[in-house]
Amino acid sequence: MSRITPGFKPSNEMFLSAMEVSETAVICCPSVFTARWAGGACFSTVSNEAYTATTGCQLQFASRIETVLLETYTFYGRPITGLMAYTTATTMSFKTTIETIKPADSTQYIGLVTTTAVTLVHKQSDVGETPLTGKTSPTST
Structure with missing residues (x-):
């Protein structure tokens, strides 16, 4: 299986590059996301x-807020x-375009709900030993 190589450095790859070898990370989303x-x-x-x-909107940056530079980075160990984008603007301005969706065209669009993911990092040495407080016995079904 080949991987897609992005034209930008994904935020999760930046996060992973800051982790220690002994750490494990998972990205968590609410159920159905x-x-x-x-x-x-x-x-x-x-x-x-x-x-x-019956209407849709598109939010666009009205002014350039970033500088894009060619850079070498690690992606899945390679x-x-x-391209890497760096925010350089001190203020941002947006413009919104609103369009009417014709009933015949409505099946060409999908609605999306988005939310921020939560990243959890585990390092075994961060967890202390937990003593067993009771007897355990095998169960059968």
Whole structure:
């Protein structure tokens, strides 16, 4: 199986590069949500029957807020040369475009609900020994 090589450094890869070898990380999302492979967010689709919006909006940056540089970084243990965006603006401005969705076109759109993922890091030495406080016996079914 081959992996997709991104044209940018995903946030989860930046997080992993700061971890120690003995640490394990998991990205957690609420049930019915899926973690994005680029990390940092969870999403869930909303069925067309449940989401019957007749308008849609797109949020766009009205001004350039970042500088993009070519950089070499590690992606799943491999060195990759790609683009890395750095926020350089001190203020941001946005513009929103609102469009009417024609009933005949409504099946071409999906509703998404997004939320922030929670990253948990485990390091065995962070957990102390827990003494057993009772007898355990095998169970049978």
